[in-house]
Amino acid sequence: MTKGRPTYRRLRKYARRGGASGGQVASSPALSSLPPERTLSEGLSSTPVKTIAKPATTSGKVIAIKQFEYIGSFNWTNSSKPTIIVPGSPPLWRGRSLPYRVPRDSGVRYVDQTGYHMPSYPLYPLVRAVDIIAVDFVTDRNGLRKLLRWINEDGTAKEFRIDTQLAGRRTVLLNRWEKKTREMPSMQYSTYGFSFERESTNKAPGCAQASGYHRIVKYDFDGLTMVVRFEVDACIPTATSESAPRSQTASTDVDSLSSMLSGLAVASGASNGPDIDKDISTAELDVMRAGTLVPQSSLIEMTTRSRNNAMNYDWIEAYPQLFLSQTPNHYLAVHSRGNFEEITKRALEDAEMQRIEARLQGSFRKLRAALQTIQDLVVEHGERGRLSLVFRDGALQAFERKSSESCLPENTLRRFEGL
Structure with a gap:
């Protein structure tokens, strides 16, 4: 979710981060307990x-x-040990009648939920989904958006870092790296985006313990095979999502997920609830089996803006968030001091959105070229190489990491051998 803020470019980083995993409120320690x-x-x-x-x-x-292609999904929980719900579900859009008021945002929220729960292995929940397929990149959508901002030269690029690692012969892992994984809201500006999400959705059946919903997809990006993880704000309810917390849409989906997720997929049989499945959990990650497979066509990206700033919405900056995950529905909710008065709904296939995509084609071609350069560099440094991409002072540079630690457990990394 892209949260509302008074000046978009100046406060963009207070909001989400590009997509992945900031639209959820974390547990609420005192501000002084957050690390520097x-x-x-x-x-x-x-x-x-x-x-x-x-x-x-x-x-x-x-x-x-x-x-x-959809290949997997999960929700985080706030358990003390990293725990996910598979396949999980996004919150369900309520479709409340306008207008309605929500409180201002408060409390600690995630900047990078996965980085908070699994700082040593940020791609681990994702990579379990790609152990039998040869791909070029495994990444969060967030990393692709950061590279696009570097490319676009429009003032939206802030300094960033992406850690890389080679898996197998050609698969490049792009690991999200943030200065902080949680933050407090600004004391200077009032925002309402997190509260709007909470007040406008319901938890899906079977997912009462769920936090951020993360979806994993695979696609061809002009010859590069990409596996991309991204966060989803909400979904349009279907009969399945509203009433069948553990049902599946088709047996073929279950078989496919069971194979791709190496045991992480939801079983087709019923059970009494989302307990820890000890057979498929690991030392690093516990797994609960709950939720339902949600169709791509139902996914929603939500954005909030104040009445004064709604007309200045920057689609050139925002559109790649939808494009790179093929999120089909965008809801722009407009408010006056938390009183939401209007929601404009757009579809990715709308003529207006297609015109924006056409304007961005040059940027997408440059992103393709940049990814090729990055892949060649990482492959050149080999499986023992540990490179980090750092953008600051207008330049993108690759640095060696001093530590040889892997971003994945060795037994998981070995699954890429020969690919």
């Missing part, structure tokens, strides 16, 4: 191994997402 921000250079060598040139302006064929 990390520095971008933490654990890195002082001299870069390469400065990555920004791709030149390119013309050519249209960049389209092809062979799009």
